[in-house]
Amino acid sequence: MLPLAPIAAAAIGPLAETALTSVAAPRVAAGAQIAAASFGDMLQQFASGTVDSLKKSEATAIAGVEGKTSTQNIVSAVMQAERDLHTAIALRDKAVAAYQEISRMAI
Structure with a gap:
Protein backbone atom coordinates (compact mmCIF):
# COMPACT_ATOMS: atom_id res chain seq x y z
CA MET A 1 0.00 0.00 0.00
CA LEU A 2 1.18 3.54 -0.62
CA PRO A 3 2.52 5.53 2.36
CA LEU A 4 -0.19 8.18 2.00
CA ALA A 5 -3.05 5.69 2.13
CA PRO A 6 -3.76 5.98 5.89
CA ILE A 7 -3.71 9.78 5.75
CA ALA A 8 -5.92 9.91 2.66
CA ALA A 9 -8.30 7.32 4.09
CA ALA A 10 -8.67 9.33 7.28
CA ALA A 11 -9.16 12.59 5.39
CA ILE A 12 -11.45 11.45 2.60
CA GLY A 13 -12.80 8.11 3.78
CA PRO A 14 -13.14 4.69 2.16
CA LEU A 15 -13.25 6.18 -1.32
CA ALA A 16 -9.64 7.32 -1.02
CA GLU A 17 -8.52 3.86 0.07
CA THR A 18 -10.21 2.29 -2.94
CA ALA A 19 -8.71 4.84 -5.30
CA LEU A 20 -5.18 4.46 -3.93
CA THR A 21 -5.26 0.65 -4.00
CA SER A 22 -6.64 0.62 -7.52
CA VAL A 23 -3.75 2.84 -8.63
CA ALA A 24 -1.13 0.73 -6.84
CA ALA A 25 -2.58 -2.71 -7.65
CA PRO A 26 -1.81 -2.80 -11.40
CA ARG A 27 1.86 -2.01 -10.73
CA VAL A 28 2.19 -4.92 -8.33
CA ALA A 29 -0.07 -7.45 -10.07
CA ALA A 30 1.12 -7.06 -13.63
CA GLY A 31 4.64 -5.70 -13.20
CA ALA A 32 6.19 -7.99 -15.80
CA GLN A 33 3.43 -7.38 -18.34
CA ILE A 34 3.60 -3.61 -17.91
CA ALA A 35 7.38 -3.63 -18.30
CA ALA A 36 7.09 -5.69 -21.50
CA ALA A 37 4.43 -3.47 -23.08
Whole structure:
Protein backbone atom coordinates (compact mmCIF):
# COMPACT_ATOMS: atom_id res chain seq x y z
CA MET A 1 0.00 0.00 0.00
CA LEU A 2 1.18 3.54 -0.62
CA PRO A 3 2.52 5.53 2.36
CA LEU A 4 -0.19 8.18 2.00
CA ALA A 5 -3.05 5.69 2.13
CA PRO A 6 -3.76 5.98 5.89
CA ILE A 7 -3.71 9.78 5.75
CA ALA A 8 -5.92 9.91 2.66
CA ALA A 9 -8.30 7.32 4.09
CA ALA A 10 -8.67 9.33 7.28
CA ALA A 11 -9.16 12.59 5.39
CA ILE A 12 -11.45 11.45 2.60
CA GLY A 13 -12.80 8.11 3.78
CA PRO A 14 -13.14 4.69 2.16
CA LEU A 15 -13.25 6.18 -1.32
CA ALA A 16 -9.64 7.32 -1.02
CA GLU A 17 -8.52 3.86 0.07
CA THR A 18 -10.21 2.29 -2.94
CA ALA A 19 -8.71 4.84 -5.30
CA LEU A 20 -5.18 4.46 -3.93
CA THR A 21 -5.26 0.65 -4.00
CA SER A 22 -6.64 0.62 -7.52
CA VAL A 23 -3.75 2.84 -8.63
CA ALA A 24 -1.13 0.73 -6.84
CA ALA A 25 -2.58 -2.71 -7.65
CA PRO A 26 -1.81 -2.80 -11.40
CA ARG A 27 1.86 -2.01 -10.73
CA VAL A 28 2.19 -4.92 -8.33
CA ALA A 29 -0.07 -7.45 -10.07
CA ALA A 30 1.12 -7.06 -13.63
CA GLY A 31 4.64 -5.70 -13.20
CA ALA A 32 6.19 -7.99 -15.80
CA GLN A 33 3.43 -7.38 -18.34
CA ILE A 34 3.60 -3.61 -17.91
CA ALA A 35 7.38 -3.63 -18.30
CA ALA A 36 7.09 -5.69 -21.50
CA ALA A 37 4.43 -3.47 -23.08
CA SER A 38 5.60 -0.42 -24.97
CA PHE A 39 4.18 3.07 -24.61
CA GLY A 40 2.78 2.89 -28.15
CA ASP A 41 0.99 -0.37 -27.34
CA MET A 42 -0.52 1.21 -24.26
CA LEU A 43 -1.77 4.20 -26.26
CA GLN A 44 -3.16 1.86 -28.93
CA GLN A 45 -5.08 -0.12 -26.31
CA PHE A 46 -6.41 3.09 -24.76
CA ALA A 47 -7.53 4.42 -28.14
CA SER A 48 -9.33 1.21 -29.05
CA GLY A 49 -10.96 1.11 -25.61
CA THR A 50 -12.15 4.68 -26.05
CA VAL A 51 -13.62 3.91 -29.47
CA ASP A 52 -15.36 0.84 -28.05
CA SER A 53 -16.78 2.93 -25.20
CA LEU A 54 -18.11 5.54 -27.63
CA LYS A 55 -19.69 2.84 -29.81
CA LYS A 56 -21.29 1.19 -26.77
CA SER A 57 -22.66 4.53 -25.63
CA GLU A 58 -24.12 5.22 -29.05
CA ALA A 59 -25.72 1.77 -29.21
CA THR A 60 -27.17 2.23 -25.72
CA ALA A 61 -28.60 5.64 -26.66
CA ILE A 62 -30.23 4.17 -29.77
CA ALA A 63 -31.66 1.32 -27.69
CA GLY A 64 -33.04 3.91 -25.28
CA VAL A 65 -34.76 5.81 -28.07
CA GLU A 66 -36.34 2.53 -29.15
CA GLY A 67 -37.45 1.91 -25.55
CA LYS A 68 -35.29 -1.20 -25.08
CA THR A 69 -33.21 0.02 -22.12
CA SER A 70 -33.62 2.17 -19.05
CA THR A 71 -32.71 5.81 -18.71
CA GLN A 72 -30.20 4.91 -16.02
CA ASN A 73 -28.28 2.66 -18.44
CA ILE A 74 -28.28 5.41 -21.06
CA VAL A 75 -26.97 8.04 -18.67
CA SER A 76 -24.31 5.70 -17.31
CA ALA A 77 -23.04 4.76 -20.78
CA VAL A 78 -23.02 8.35 -22.01
CA MET A 79 -21.19 9.57 -18.90
CA GLN A 80 -18.55 6.84 -19.31
CA ALA A 81 -18.07 7.80 -22.94
CA GLU A 82 -17.78 11.46 -21.96
CA ARG A 83 -15.08 10.65 -19.37
CA ASP A 84 -13.18 8.57 -21.91
CA LEU A 85 -13.41 11.33 -24.50
CA HIS A 86 -12.17 13.97 -22.05
CA THR A 87 -9.25 11.72 -21.13
CA ALA A 88 -8.39 11.19 -24.80
CA ILE A 89 -8.51 14.94 -25.44
CA ALA A 90 -6.27 15.59 -22.43
CA LEU A 91 -3.75 13.01 -23.66
CA ARG A 92 -3.80 14.55 -27.12
CA ASP A 93 -3.22 18.02 -25.70
CA LYS A 94 -0.29 16.78 -23.60
CA ALA A 95 1.25 15.02 -26.60
CA VAL A 96 0.96 18.17 -28.72
CA ALA A 97 2.45 20.30 -25.93
CA ALA A 98 5.35 17.84 -25.54
CA TYR A 99 5.98 17.87 -29.31
CA GLN A 100 5.97 21.68 -29.35
CA GLU A 101 8.38 21.79 -26.42
CA ILE A 102 10.75 19.36 -28.15
CA SER A 103 10.57 21.32 -31.40
CA ARG A 104 11.62 24.51 -29.56
CA MET A 105 14.79 22.87 -28.19
CA ALA A 106 18.07 24.03 -29.62
CA ILE A 107 20.06 21.35 -31.39
